[in-house]
Amino acid sequence: MITYTAGPAIQADGLVRSFAQTRAVDGVSIAVRPGELYGLVGPDGAGKSTTMRMLVGLVKPDRGAVRFGGADTSTAGSGAREAVGYMPQQYSLYGDLSVAENLRFFGRLFGLTSAERAEREARLLAVTRLECFRDRRADALSGGMYKKLALACALLHRPRVLVLDEPTNGVDPVSRRELWDLLYEFVGEGMAVLLATPYMDEAARCHRVGLLHHGRLIAEGEPASLVRAFVHAAFAVTAADRDGAEALIEARPEVIAHSPQGSGLRVIVDSAARASFEAWAATAPVPMVLEAMAPDFEDVFLGLVAAPHDAPEEADA
Amino acid sequence: MSGEHVIDVTGLTKRFGAFTAVDGVDFDVARGEIFGYLGANGAGKSTTIRMLCGLLAPSEGHATVAGADIARSPERVKRAIGYMSQRFSLYLDLSVEENLRFFAGAYGLSGARREARVGAALALANLSDRRTTVTRELPGGLRQRLALASALLHEPSIVFLDEPTAGVDPAARRDFWRVIRDLARGGTTVFVTTHHLDEAEYCARVGLMVDGRLVALDTPSGLKRTHVPGAMWAVECEAGPRAIRAALEDVEGVVEIEPFGRRAHVRVRGELEDSRRFEVLVAAHCNAGSLRGAHIEKVEATLEDVFLALVGDTRGGPT
Numbered sequence: 001m002i003t004y005t006a007g008p009a010i011q012a013d014g015l016v017r018s019f020a021q022t023r024a025v026d027g028v029s030i031a032v033r034p035g036e037l038y039g040l041v042g043p044d045g046a047g048k049s050t051t052m053r054m055l056v057g058l059v060k061p062d063r064g065a066v067r068f069g070g071a072d073t074s075t076a077g078s079g080a081r082e083a084v085g086y087m088p089q090q091y092s093l094y095g096d097l098s099v100a101e102n103l104r105f106f107g108r109l110f111g112l113t114s115a116e117r118a119e120r121e122a123r124l125l126a127v128t129r130l131e132c133f134r135d136r137r138a139d140a141l142s143g144g145m146y147k148k149l150a151l152a153c154a155l156l157h158r159p160r161v162l163v164l165d166e167p168t169n170g171v172d173p174v175s176r177r178e179l180w181d182l183l184y185e186f187v188g189e190g191m192a193v194l195l196a197t198p199y200m201d202e203a204a205r206c207h208r209v210g211l212l213h214h215g216r217l218i219a220e221g222e223p224a225s226l227v228r229a230f231v232h233a234a235f236a237v238t239a240a241d242r243d244g245a246e247a248l249i250e251a252r253p254e255v256i257a258h259s260p261q262g263s264g265l266r267v268i269v270d271s272a273a274r275a276s277f278e279a280w281a282a283t284a285p286v287p288m289v290l291e292a293m294a295p296d297f298e299d300v301f302l303g304l305v306a307a308p309h310d311a312p313e314e315a316d317a
Numbered sequence: 318m319s320g321e322h323v324i325d326v327t328g329l330t331k332r333f334g335a336f337t338a339v340d341g342v343d344f345d346v347a348r349g350e351i352f353g354y355l356g357a358n359g360a361g362k363s364t365t366i367r368m369l370c371g372l373l374a375p376s377e378g379h380a381t382v383a384g385a386d387i388a389r390s391p392e393r394v395k396r397a398i399g400y401m402s403q404r405f406s407l408y409l410d411l412s413v414e415e416n417l418r419f420f421a422g423a424y425g426l427s428g429a430r431r432e433a434r435v436g437a438a439l440a441l442a443n444l445s446d447r448r449t450t451v452t453r454e455l456p457g458g459l460r461q462r463l464a465l466a467s468a469l470l471h472e473p474s475i476v477f478l479d480e481p482t483a484g485v486d487p488a489a490r491r492d493f494w495r496v497i498r499d500l501a502r503g504g505t506t507v508f509v510t511t512h513h514l515d516e517a518e519y520c521a522r523v524g525l526m527v528d529g530r531l532v533a534l535d536t537p538s539g540l541k542r543t544h545v546p547g548a549m550w551a552v553e554c555e556a557g558p559r560a561i562r563a564a565l566e567d568v569e570g571v572v573e574i575e576p577f578g579r580r581a582h583v584r585v586r587g588e589l590e591d592s593r594r595f596e597v598l599v600a601a602h603c604n605a606g607s608l609r610g611a612h613i614e615k616v617e618a619t620l621e622d623v624f625l626a627l628v629g630d631t632r633g634g635p636t
Contacts, residue, residue, distance in 0.1 A: 044456030144358030169484035
């Protein structure tokens with residue numbers, strides 16, 4: 001159990017939630033302290049969204065409790081939850097309002113003063129690069145632009161706790177960086193942020209990361225510590241015939257996971273079988289060159305997800 | 318097969334009122350090619366795709382897709398192509414197979430032919446073992462593969478995929494791209510947009526849109542040679558990327574510094590391309606305390622570096 005001198009801004013203990021026969025979330029405890037950026041990663045269907053919905057009070061846990069700044073949400077009433085901002089994956093904006101009108105609407109809804117609204121709207125329009133689209137109707141925006149506008153609306157009021165479910169899906173790489181700079185700024189001012197992301201470079205930029213798989217947290221810690229604790233070997237593989245090399249590598253028993261990297265492949269190999277893999281590659285039917293690499297966070301993700309884990313318990317266990 | 322263009326685009330332009338979404342774009346795509354179309358949000362990628370799919374009439378210029386003129390014969394274009402949009406729709410209450418049967422019916426397929434095509438699309442998308450799963454219960458990555466399968470039922474010679482892997486985890490993205498590469502090997506032309514620039518490495522050629530214009534078009538390695546020349550060093554230090562920028566940005570020969578997670582990618586030209594020279598530079602800063610605990614590693618430039626160089630330059634935001 002982690003303890004902090006300053007109490008966590010949001011704390012979940014032993015969250016469990018089943019839907020029909022499926023246990024979507026199976027005993028998840030998470031604490032995020034003020035000024036901390038916590039990343040939740042995991043394969044599709046791991047339970048990330050359900051966990052976030054329980055955190056913000058939209059889904060009632062079968063078991064477990066959520067506390068904000070020490071107050072139990074099930075008994076403390078709505079006050080505890082007012083300090084929480086949440087952006088779901090499917091965020092609804094007013095389709096027939098323009099970009100600027102949506103921002104103005106949400107700014108008023110959050111009770112910002114007109115000076116605060118003007119300053120934040122201008123800043124958010126610049127960061128999201130939506131300035132030249134300010135008069136476009138939200139319905140006429142591309143998927144990525146819509147997402148950026150939704151995120152801008154969620155960031156308008158600065159709640160003490162912000163929960164973001166895959167905020168940068170479909171957002172281009174330049175805007176993604178700028179949005180992250182903005183998140184860092186908010187976190188620097190003491191906001192607690194918990195976000196889910198499918199981007200491993202984003203996960204690596206969080207203060208702490210939790211890896212959710214089959215509804216359970218199978219790893220948690222600072223990204224750098226998780227990378228240091230990674231026991232397998234990572235290789236960059238280059239081959240003139242990449243497809244041919246990939247087909248052979250995939251069939252090797254030592255290989256835990258592989259993924260494209262640049263114009264080559266990145267391969268994670270069971271550390272115990274490292275020598276046999278290297279020996280095999282040296283004389284493989286498709287010529288390939290191996291280079292040992294320092295593992296990164298994506299390797300940790302692919303390695304942990306590919307490794308066998310206990311099946312989730314039955315719902316009545 | 319080589320040299321045969323299945324997409325030919327000349328001066329393609331689309332205006333919405335005073336706004337020019339696509340501005341005089343020229344390119345061609347060969348049969349069986351995986352063609353990547355990159356750009357920032359709002360750069361005009363989806364508008365280009367919608368014109369090429371016969372869904373939107375161009376304001377100017379012309380294009381032929383699978384031999385049909387997009388402005389004069391949009392219906393012929395639609396029959397020849399498959400399209401997976403950013404906001405694809407599936408019937409969540411139907412099973413995987415029922416969804417495919419439904420879409421096959423919409424394409425006018427029936428009887429044994431329909432069953433054969435549904436089976437082939439399931440096999441191609443690697444969903445055969447999920448045929449009876451209710452779509453609502455499919456994880457996101459598999460739903461995306463189902464949407465792709467439904468775009469392939471009528472055996473299109475060209476498929477347009479608009480950000481098919483948005484929001485998909487790394488393992489599922491790799492599996493999705495395996496399907497794309499199988500398709501291309503079978504002779505289907507693939508036109509794809511993505512913000513995952515590691516995926517663009519699978520493309521034979523990549524075009525990059527900035528504010529409606531196609532500003533670069535080349536193979537991935539050609540783009541890197543042209544737009545991010547020199548050597549690239551990944552630098553890490555205790556104080557993080559900002560400290561690296563502060564220490565190195567004014568050094569002669571340092572062209573660019575971009576934060577990459579906890580590290581920064583430092584691109585250099587001239588003498589600093591020599592590893593010993595760069596090590597000496599970093600060691601001096603390390604000793605002076607500005608880059609405490611510094612560690613350097615030579616890295617290959619990526620398409621993300623190309624993207625940042627071309628797209629990052631054109632905007633006036635904070636650096």
